[in-house]
Amino acid sequence: MKKKLTFSKFDAQLNTDCCDPFNNAELTLTLRMGFRQINPAGGTASGTYHDYGDATAPTRKIVKWSSAAWSSWKKNFVSSAQAFWTGRFWLINDSGSFPCSKGGATYYPNVWCRFELIGNEATVVGNHHTIDVVRLHPSENWFGSHSTLYDSKDTNSVQKATTSKGKRVMQRAHVHEVGHLLGLNHVDVGKPHCPATGNTNASVCYGVADDDMVSVMGSGMQLRIENAYPWRESLRYFALEELLAAVSSPLSLAFGGASLSAPVISLTAVWPAKMHRHYPRTDAELKAGTAIISRPMRPH
Amino acid sequence: MKSPKSTGVVAIVAVLVVGSFLVASCLLTVGEADAQQSRTCVMNPIQQSICIYQAILADVAKTYTLRGGGGISSIVQNSTTTFTVQIAQEGRKDLLNYTVKIGSGGKVEIVDKTQSAQTY
Numbered sequence: 001m002k003k004k005l006t007f008s009k010f011d012a013q014l015n016t017d018c019c020d021p022f023n024n025a026e027l028t029l030t031l032r033m034g035f036r037q038i039n040p041a042g043g044t045a046s047g048t049y050h051d052y053g054d055a056t057a058p059t060r061k062i063v064k065w066s067s068a069a070w071s072s073w074k075k076n077f078v079s080s081a082q083a084f085w086t087g088r089f090w091l092i093n094d095s096g097s098f099p100c101s102k103g104g105a106t107y108y109p110n111v112w113c114r115f116e117l118i119g120n121e122a123t124v125v126g127n128h129h130t131i132d133v134v135r136l137h138p139s140e141n142w143f144g145s146h147s148t149l150y151d152s153k154d155t156n157s158v159q160k161a162t163t164s165k166g167k168r169v170m171q172r173a174h175v176h177e178v179g180h181l182l183g184l185n186h187v188d189v190g191k192p193h194c195p196a197t198g199n200t201n202a203s204v205c206y207g208v209a210d211d212d213m214v215s216v217m218g219s220g221m222q223l224r225i226e227n228a229y230p231w232r233e234s235l236r237y238f239a240l241e242e243l244l245a246a247v248s249s250p251l252s253l254a255f256g257g258a259s260l261s262a263p264v265i266s267l268t269a270v271w272p273a274k275m276h277r278h279y280p281r282t283d284a285e286l287k288a289g290t291a292i293i294s295r296p297m298r299p300h
Numbered sequence: 301m302k303s304p305k306s307t308g309v310v311a312i313v314a315v316l317v318v319g320s321f322l323v324a325s326c327l328l329t330v331g332e333a334d335a336q337q338s339r340t341c342v343m344n345p346i347q348q349s350i351c352i353y354q355a356i357l358a359d360v361a362k363t364y365t366l367r368g369g370g371g372i373s374s375i376v377q378n379s380t381t382t383f384t385v386q387i388a389q390e391g392r393k394d395l396l397n398y399t400v401k402i403g404s405g406g407k408v409e410i411v412d413k414t415q416s417a418q419t420y
Contacts, residue, residue, distance in 0.1 A: 051370065051388055052420035058373055058388070142370045146391040146420040160368035168367070173390055201392045201419040203366055219366065 001098075005237055009183055010128055012234040019100040019109040021298035024090065024280060027231050028114040031181055034127030035074055035119060037065045038134040038149075049134050051144025058144075060151075061137035069135060069152075077155055077174055078119040084175045084216075085182070086115035089228040090278045091235060095269035096286060103299050107280040111271065113231040117178065129181055145173065147180060160219035163210040169219045179217050182230040187218040228273035235271055348406065349377075355408045356383055356398050364396070393418040 001016045009031070016025040040047025045064050051057035091111040100107045122130045135152045136143055142158075143151035154173040161169040186205040188194040194205035207218030214220035216227065279292040353375060360372070370388030377383050378397075385396040399412035 051373075052391075054420065057393075058370070142368075142388075144370055144388050144390070144393075144420070149420075158368055161366045171368075199417055199419060202417040203389070203392075203394050203415065206366070219368070 003238060003241075005234065005241060007234070007237075008128070009181060010230070012237070014111075014235070014238050016098045016100070016109065019098060019107070019280065021102050021105070021107050021280060022295065024109040024112045024278075025093075025098050026114055027091070027111045027235060028116055029182065029230060029234060030116040030118065031129070031178070032118045032120055032124075032127045033078075033181070034122035034124055034130045035077075036122035036130060036132050037070060038062070038132045039064045046137060049143075052146050053132070053149050054144075060134075060140045060143045062134045062140075063137050065133075065135045073133070073135075073152055073155070074119045078117050080155060080172070081174050081178045082115055082117040084172075084221075085117075085178060087112065088223055088275060089113040089225075089231060090274045090276070091228065091232060091271040092274055092278055092291075093269075093271070093281070094286070094289075095271075096283075097269065100280070105299070106283055108283070108286050109280040110278045111231070111235060112277075113228060113273075115182075145177075147177065150174070150177070157221075161206070161213050163213060165210070167210075169213055171216070171220055175221065176216055179227065183233070184217050184227060184229060187212045187215040187224075223275065225273045225275060232271050232273060239269070348402065348408075351406070351408050352383065352400055352402075355400065355410060356385060359398070359410055359413070360385060360387075360396065364394075366394070391420055393420075 001014070003014050005012045005014075011030045011032075013028045013030070014025065015028070019025050038049060040049075040062055043064075047062055048059035049062045050059050089112075091113065093108050093110045096108055098109050100109060120127055129148070131148055131150055133150045133152065134143060141153070143153070145151050145154055150173075154177070157170045157172050159168045160171045163169060185196075186194070186200055187207045188205045189200045190196050193208060194200060194202060199205075207213035207215060212218050214222045215224050216222060217224075276293060279294075279296055281290065281292055285292060356375065357372075364387065366387075366389060369390065372385060373388045373393070374386045375383055376386070381400050381402070383398045383400070385398070387394040387396070395416045395418060397414045397416070398410055401409045401411045403409065
């Protein structure tokens with residue numbers, strides 16, 4: 001079964017065809033970003049641009065994009081952000097979804113979380129997000145970016161914070177921004193010092209404790225279990241979609257419709273996330289709650 | 301009349317003294333800034349405002365841990381005793397709002413500090 005859902009932020013594809021005794025189902029989130037060059041005014045080779053695109057903010061020196069620089073920057077952005085986010089989480093199938101039969105045995109795959117980032121020109125139809133990009137002059141080390149305005153050095157690793165022990169906290173801004181595009185909030189949103197109803201962009205929302213500060217949705221590069229949220233939430237929508245389809249077609253539910261795996265993905269299933277590979281489980285392993293984290297012996 | 305050699309020595313010593321003073325000024329902590337302010341801030345408005353800015357900057361250096369971004373983009377006086385430091389960060393400007401008290405002896409004391417952010 002391969003099913004697709006389209007969300008405003010990204011598309012999602014659930015593939016259970018790849019399931020076997022050793023391979024899990026795959027849930028791929030696809031994000032299409034449309035990039036648009038910001039060049040110096042008047043077609044000149046160099047000029048200035050205000051931080052945040054705000055005319056009251058300081059200016060930084062920028063240079064005109066060349067075709068090669070543009071292509072290279074986009075390629076680096078896409079490949080590094082995709083590599084950061086793809087294949088990092090496994091959602092554990094505790095609900096007995098997607099049974100897969102092989103050699104007389106039934107296996108229950110987990111869901112491997114994959115990410116595909118497509119970097120288009122802004123003119124391409126169907127992008128989820130459009131991003132303006134300035135090319136900084138080599139003498140400039142920083143530019144005031146925001147969610148729809150990036151700079152050519154946002155892919156570089158720079159110090160964002162300092163831990164309580166004086167350790168530098170480094171981050172490549174673009175992976176943090178892609179986290180936002182996937183729907184993730186800053187690491188401390190929801191804590192008393194960063195209420196979700198307040199300004200979630202305040203500096204305290206980037207993490208106060210060292211452990212939070214170093215998170216990718218703080219000021220660092222560390223992934224956390226909770227960063228699997230976009231995949232978990234997407235999976236819930238697949239469950240909801242299947243349920244709605246079943247309700248609208250009771251016969252399909254009764255006789256096991258072609259679009260459904262049986263049983264349907266449970267709406268109430270938790271799908272806890274893990275950050276290392278968990279292999280598909282047999283019925284007995286599932287019931288016992290056994291985690292299979294190294295390649296198991298299975299009959300071929 | 302001094303010889304050219306002794307004039308040169310005097311000049312070097314003068315440069316070292318002035319340089320040491322400037323370096324020391326840049327390395328002031330809050331306490332040190334206060335100590336200096338209590339001696340000099342009462343003198344005139346310019347010196348007093350310099351002391352206030354030094355105290356605020358010393359506090360930023362000591363307490364603001366987000367070392368990235370574009371640095372301090374402005375410090376604005378909002379009233380006689382309130383000031384806002386703007387620090388450029390990705391996607392936002394951090395606004396550090398200081399209230400200071402100027403004692404009778406010219407001593408500057410930070411009596412309140414709040415932080416907010418302007419999001420882009």
